[in-house]
Amino acid sequence: MQDLTSEILELVRLTSTDLPPDVEAALREATQAEEPGSAARNALDTILMNVELSRRNSTPICQDTGTPIFFVRYPEGWSTRQLRAQIENAVAEATRKAYLRPNAVDSLSGKNSGNNLGDDHFPTVHFEEVEGEALTIELILKGGGCENVGAQYSLPNAALGAGRDLAGVRKVVLDAVHKAQGQGCAPGILGVAVGGDRGTSYLASKEALLRRLDQPSDDPELAELEQRLTQEANQLEIGPMGFGGKTTVLATKMTSLHRLPASFFVTISYMCWAYRRRKMTLRNGQVSYE
Template structure:
């Protein structure tokens, strides 16, 4: 597995320093919607200049390089124990090279390990066996500011100023809009919403992050959810929170929704808020050749 170490470090470098083109495009469209000279316009201009500079200088887009979350799709027979080890080695080396900030803190002693390694949960690694002989590694870097404004609602609940949100799609809409209003600019708006309907408390948060791997302009395959994604994005933008919470026309760049089976008794709505610095990259390893998306 040692041969995967350098390709994985490159995956981390790309994710931390080079914003995906679809996200950058979406930010440029947001700039066009703001009034030149406004604080919102200024914030987006700075964001776009920062994106270019980070790419050119290979420095982190945001200093909070977040929790590295890996989704590994491996062929049959690969050792997940060895894959975990090489990923951990790559993370430690990427930290040494200043692509990542040391972010792993022992919750009991408050000590930062200094190399982004912690227990089995830091970095986060999910494994999935797939057909064929291709290894695919997806990486998302999710910062703390936006992670802190994520939310989970157990419906029925009261949201906003006490409005009931019931166990249906209308209740989902109400809960998501409530979460966006509560987040204000603190998740580094304009954000992207990953929403899971159903599941349990754990599986739903997992799914609400996984759904964020869908490209910005990739519509939901379910027409009903596709319509709802558009509606929530449009209504969230009516809130007027704007980039950085300065006020403005773009609070949310997009919404991605997924549904999970649930227990008859439970109806969770789970929202993972992704900041504008939507850092996700993919590495594909096939026949000894590596490519990145």
């Protein structure tokens, strides 16, 4: 089996230091909506300067390099045990090179492991065997500030008047955006999962974030709600950093899962503007990045 450690290290470097083009383009568009000289406009200008500087100097866009969340899709015949070891080696090396901050803290002792390796869930790696020849590894670095403002609702929710339908989903998502204010580093990107159990719903809300910003849901009803939610969230005028302004949310990404008759969960994963996600593909022995 091929050793991909150095290729995965490059994936981590790229993810931490080089914001994807679709996110940068959305941020550039957002600056046009804000009044020149306003705190919101200055925040976005600073953000874009920082994006360029991080790319040029190969330094982390944000000091909170987050939980490294890997999604690995591998063809038949690969060893997930060996792939996990390669990912862990790459993560520890990326920490040594200061592409990542040491972020794995033992919850009982409070001790930081110093190399971003913890138990079986740090870094987080999701494996799925797929058909075909290509192996892909997608990585999201999700910081704690935005993770802390994520939320899960159980419908119906009487306080918000939210029933067990998409109209109810809309209400709880708007409530989550309001509660987050600027604390998740707005303008954010919403990953929303409808259904599932508590655990699968959170996972699906993060997987929804793997889609490009301009790629709507395949489901026409969800695609329409994605657009409406982005537009209505922006009417809240929480604005960049919570300074007040036109852009609070850059995009909404929705997905749905089967649920139990008794349960109707809606889970919102809030991703900060520093939406660090990258993908590597191994095909015919050649690695490419996007």
